[in-house]
Amino acid sequence: MLYRVEGIVIRSMDYGEGNKIITLLTQTNGKLGVMVRGAKKVKSRYASLAQPFTYGxxxxxxxxxxxxxxxxxxxxSHHLLREQLDLAAYASYMAELTDRTLQEDESGVLLFEQLKAGLAALQEGKDPQIISHLYEMRILDVAGYSPEMDYCVNCSSDQGPYRLSPHAGGVLCSRCARNDAQAMSMSDGAYKLMKLFSRMDLRRLGAIQVKPETKQELKKLMRGLMDVHIGIQLKSRTFLDQMDKYSFE
Known part of the structure; x- marks a missing residue:
């Protein structure tokens, strides 16, 4: 059967002497694999179509x-995302996270639109860490683990300050947090951003500036949620961690 789909290349691997197998996140058919014959050849008309992050x-x-x-x-083509190391690292993380989270042929309409918007935002020069956290929230949504940020998940109190409990699936008030040794403290700024992230559509992301110390806090909070609910070891995340380490030395 012949298919015509819009898709984003989230993985590209060599196959044989001249071919590539690409994994697409499509708008209509979920995640699927496609053989691109001759893609490794210099004069191949399909070589550029098989590049990571290509939307076509x-x-x-x-x-x-x-x-x-x-x-x-x-x-x-999103060529800029392959040419700049930091952008390539974040785009690779988002692509690998998508690939490892979705099953073959699983519906990915929401993630398709969010990944498309996220890659465009990276190319436009918006903060790559913030974009990646917003996308992580959408991954949590799709997986059924969207955190409750509006009220205490234990007693339904709407009175802060709150701590984030990844295991409980959201925030805990100060009273309930006493019973969760792993609940994570949040500054007021980080809490407001986490609450915003939990409901923001990447297609509506405007200019946003976050203090470096708040970004470090956000990374820790999002890491807690992702490790508990998604729990996938990703090469791209390890590289991001290494990149962050050297940027602070």
């Missing part, structure tokens, strides 16, 4: 399993 239209034949590319058109 893909026409492929598929019965079951792996598809085979027939034609395609690039809608946005």
């Amino acid at each position: 239209e893909f026409v492929f034949f598929r019965n079951k399993g792996l598809g085979s590319l027939n034609a395609g058109e690039i809608l946005e």
Whole structure:
């Protein structure tokens, strides 16, 4: 059967001497794999279509399993995301997180729109760490673990200050937090941003500036949520950690 889909390349791997297998997150057909024959050859007309982060239209034949590319058109190459190390690191993290979270053929309409918006925001020069945290929140949404940030998940109190409890799935008031040794403290600024992240659509992200110390706090809070509820070891996240370490030395 012949398919025509809009998709984003979230993984690209060599196959044989001249081919590549790409994993697409598509607007209509979820996550799927497509063989791009001859993509490694210098004069291949499909080489650019097989590059990571490419957003395009893909026409492929598929019965079951792996598809085979027939034609395609690039809608946005996102070449800048492959040329700058920091942008490549964050884009790779978002792509790998998507690939590892979604199953083959699983519906990914929400994530498609959010990933598309996130990659565009990276290319536009918006804060890559903030973009990655917003995308992590959308991953938590899709996985069914969106944290409750409006009131205490234990007693429903709407009176702060709150602490974040990844295991409880949201915030705890000061009284309930006494019974959770792993509940994480939050400054007022970090709490307001976490609350904003939990409901913000990446397509509506404007200019945002966050203090470095608040960004470090946000990273710790989001890491707690992701480790408890997603719990996937990612090479791209390890690289991001290494990159952050050297930037502070």
